[in-house]
Amino acid sequence: MDIKPIEPFIFYSSLHLVELTGVRASTLVDLAQHLREVSGSCIYHHTHQFVQQHQYLAPEPANDFACWASDTLGDERLGEALAAIDIMEHPSIRSIREALIKVIEDSLKNRPRLKGIFAPEGEEFDFLKSVSFVFPTGYKATSLEEFADCISRISLNSIYFHMFEARLRLERPTNDFSNWLAASLGEDSLAAKLAQIDPYTQTGEGIRASTLKILNKRIAVLRSAGNGNA
Amino acid sequence: MAMLEKYEPIVGRGVIDELYLLSDRLKNRSIQHINSTAVGGGVAEILNRMVPLLKEIGVNAKWDVIKGGEQFFDITKKIHNALHGMREAITPEMWDVFWKTGEQNSAELECSADIVFIHDPQPIALINQKDARRNKWIWRCHIDISNAQTRVLDVLRGYIVRYDATVFSAPSFAKELPVRQFLISPSIDPLSDKNRDLPQEAIDEVLSFYGIKNDKPMITQISRFDYLKDPIGVIEVYRKVKRYIDCQLVLAGGTAADDPESTEVLQAVRSSAEGDPDIHILLMPHNDIHVNALQRASTVIIQKSIREGFGLTVAEALWKGKPVVASAVGGIPLQIRHKYHGLLCHSIDGAAVAVKQLLQNPEYAQRLGANGREHVRQNFLLTRHLREYLLLFLSLYSTEDIIYI
Numbered sequence: 241m242d243i244k245p246i247e248p249f250i251f252y253s254s255l256h257l258v259e260l261t262g263v264r265a266s267t268l269v270d271l272a273q274h275l276r277e278v279s280g281s282c283i284y285h286h287t288h289q290f291v292q293q294h295q296y297l298a299p300e301p302a303n304d305f306a307c308w309a310s311d312t313l314g315d316e317r318l319g320e321a322l323a324a325i326d327i328m329e330h331p332s333i334r335s336i337r338e339a340l341i342k343v344i345e346d347s348l349k350n351r352p353r354l355k356g357i358f359a360p361e362g363e364e365f366d367f368l369k370s371v372s373f374v375f376p377t378g379y380k381a382t383s384l385e386e387f388a389d390c391i392s393r394i395s396l397n398s399i400y401f402h403m404f405e406a407r408l409r410l411e412r413p414t415n416d417f418s419n420w421l422a423a424s425l426g427e428d429s430l431a432a433k434l435a436q437i438d439p440y441t442q443t444g445e446g447i448r449a450s451t452l453k454i455l456n457k458r459i460a461v462l463r464s465a466g467n468g469n470a
Numbered sequence: 471m472a473m474l475e476k477y478e479p480i481v482g483r484g485v486i487d488e489l490y491l492l493s494d495r496l497k498n499r500s501i502q503h504i505n506s507t508a509v510g511g512g513v514a515e516i517l518n519r520m521v522p523l524l525k526e527i528g529v530n531a532k533w534d535v536i537k538g539g540e541q542f543f544d545i546t547k548k549i550h551n552a553l554h555g556m557r558e559a560i561t562p563e564m565w566d567v568f569w570k571t572g573e574q575n576s577a578e579l580e581c582s583a584d585i586v587f588i589h590d591p592q593p594i595a596l597i598n599q600k601d602a603r604r605n606k607w608i609w610r611c612h613i614d615i616s617n618a619q620t621r622v623l624d625v626l627r628g629y630i631v632r633y634d635a636t637v638f639s640a641p642s643f644a645k646e647l648p649v650r651q652f653l654i655s656p657s658i659d660p661l662s663d664k665n666r667d668l669p670q671e672a673i674d675e676v677l678s679f680y681g682i683k684n685d686k687p688m689i690t691q692i693s694r695f696d697y698l699k700d701p702i703g704v705i706e707v708y709r710k711v712k713r714y715i716d717c718q719l720v721l722a723g724g725t726a727a728d729d730p731e732s733t734e735v736l737q738a739v740r741s742s743a744e745g746d747p748d749i750h751i752l753l754m755p756h757n758d759i760h761v762n763a764l765q766r767a768s769t770v771i772i773q774k775s776i777r778e779g780f781g782l783t784v785a786e787a788l789w790k791g792k793p794v795v796a797s798a799v800g801g802i803p804l805q806i807r808h809k810y811h812g813l814l815c816h817s818i819d820g821a822a823v824a825v826k827q828l829l830q831n832p833e834y835a836q837r838l839g840a841n842g843r844e845h846v847r848q849n850f851l852l853t854r855h856l857r858e859y860l861l862l863f864l865s866l867y868s869t870e871d872i873i874y875i
Contacts, residue, residue, distance in 0.1 A: 255488065257861040260644040260651040281871040293849060294810070297841060301807055311808055360816075362616070362799065366641035368653060373861055375491060375875045395484040409872060 249420045251379040251390055253398035254405055256289065256370045263367040266359045268313070271305070272344045274367060280333040281369035284409055287327060287336055289370060291440060292400055305340060305365075312363045315354060318347045328438055333408055372405065384425060384462070387417075388455040396444035403439045403447065417451070430458050474526055474853075480660050481853050489853065492860040493527035495875050500530040501863060502583030506546065506592035508535050512656065512782075513589050513612055516855070519659055523856055534579055536593045542571040546592045549626075553591065555617030555777075565625065569595060581605070585863050594629045606866040609633040612656070614779045614800055616642045634866055639780045640801040652862055655804060657855035658785045658846070663758035665789055668766055676763035680720075680752055687717040687769040687829050692761055692783050694723040695735040695753075700774045700797075703818050705742050705749065707774065710822035712748070715829050719743075722752040722764055765790050770828050770835070774821055775799055785850040788812065788842030793835035795824040805850065811842040 572595025
């Protein structure tokens with residue numbers, strides 16, 4: 241059986257420039273207030289940029305809000321709650337924003353003393369935002385084997401772009417890899433397995449290795465079943 | 471071999487390819503950097519590297535320097551100090567000289583590139599050419615203006631707001647401005663004499679030049695002798711550590727010719743260190759290889775600044791894989807995330823505890839140092855700086871947060 245995709249998978253990548261917003265919080269009340277008002281690009285920046293900036297670290301630091309609560313305000317309990325927000329469960333930036341606000345407001349309600357904690361001068365929370373520049377990498381795949389080969393060679397920025405930036409910033413229903421595998425190759429089960437990879441708790445190379453492992457296993461099964469053109 | 475290719479073994483092919491890809495999108499744009507000096511100082515140092523690299527990747531870039539007499543530069547020094555938060559009186563007569571020199575430069579220097587990139591306040595008045603030219607203008611502030619004298623900043627603000635974009639080195643330096651503000655950190659060059667790999671013999675030679683024996687752990691701070699770098703605080707840190715661990719301290723740096731206070735600081739440091747043969751105070755002339763060797767010979771590197779612009783000595787130390795203890799000021803928290811790439815401190819006692827922890831736990835120290843080196847590789851090398859400048863140029867032609875290029 242010769243499985244040919246309907247459309248090739250074009251690998252894109254993105255690079256980021258950080259923009260300062262001038263919005264600054266020195267208390268948790270301020271932080272929650274600003275979280276309601278800042279752009280989605282701010283929420284994306286503070287919950288994702290650290291993953292790319294520290295892509296070699298295991299374990300990675302938590303998101304910027306969690307680190308500020310723990311390290312600057314000294315409240316590890318809130319820091320832990322903010323770090324525990326499962327970004328994989330959220331389909332949009334809007335939903336992540338609501339989750340962050342809820343965790344902070346619940347903490348302020350249950351432990352009112354948190355309202356009185358001020359960040360030391362110079363250590364306020366500065367809201368930043370990511371400006372993304374998206375471009376094609378020149379890699380494309382028309383079969384599962386080519387797809388796996390590209391995954392082994394593309395930059396980590398490209399992997400991050402298709403794994404979470406496309407899903408959250410461009411509001412696609414799932415990560416791009418899973419979407420293409422299901423829609424173009426009919427590989428629904430493989431797509432579901434890739435969608436389960438949590439890119440927030442492993443290094444960039446770890447994500448690449450997990451993805452390749454799943455793909456190569458499927459390629460081996462197809463080959464042993466006599467399908468030479470995986 | 472092209473200059474940029476020499477960075478490939480350090481940053482990887484992907485990073486180099488991205489730079490070529492971005493430069494391709496800027497093929498028809500010309501860029502004109504303008505600052506106030508061709509030699510000396512961090513801005514000239516970075517432009518000396520950056521402009522040839524931009525040209526090499528096909529960007530039509532040039533670099534011009536404004537002219538000014540002694541009086542003008544005395545005034546710009548005062549403006550610089552005032553923006554740093556120091557008390558300086560800028561009289562109306564001084565402003566008059568500042569703006570008149572700006573007009574003269576504007577008459578002589580044609581700012582006709584598609585993108586004019588002005589560095590620091592000295593050439594800020596060139597923006598007066600903008601209306602006639604309809605090109606894009608960027609103002610790059612290399613100064614920590616978080617505690618700037620309001621009166622001085624307000625005068626400049628009238629000019630800053632006419633730019634299309636501004637660039638700052640750390641989030642805390644940003645001000646409320648009606649123009650876009652970007653965050654671009656400075657960088658270190660891994661191929662420069664200050665940062666390139668050195669053979670052990672070269673390191674040993676420098677230690678022997680300064681009469682330092684490599685027989686006990688060495689704590690080092692490299693900084694000019696300035697109260698804001700807290701050298702006396704560093705001696706106190708060392709003394710607290712020395713009670714438990716036999717170690718030596720190296721305080722190395724220069725004094726600034728135009729800063730009479732530095733001689734006073736050096737004297738105070740010498741008198742504080744008197745009688746302890748394990749404290750080495752090195753008044754060094756500018757010598758990048760010596761700085762490199764001293765950093766590489768160190769067991770722990772300190773940067774206990776009270777205020778700091780960006781503090782690139784931290785990136786330099788991390789690049790050498792050294793465990794670093796540094797104050798959480800200026801741009802230092804961008805370079806060190808506490809307990810991941812090094813240890814941040816807020817006091818002499820805090821710094822002493824951190825240094826003890828690193829000296830007592832060499833494996834932990836090594837892990838922090840390795841993470842720190844990787845952090846610098848990813849985020850503080852010249853190639854990242856170049857990439858962000860290219861992105862900045864592209865951003866001038868769009869107001870969106872997601873730009874397809």
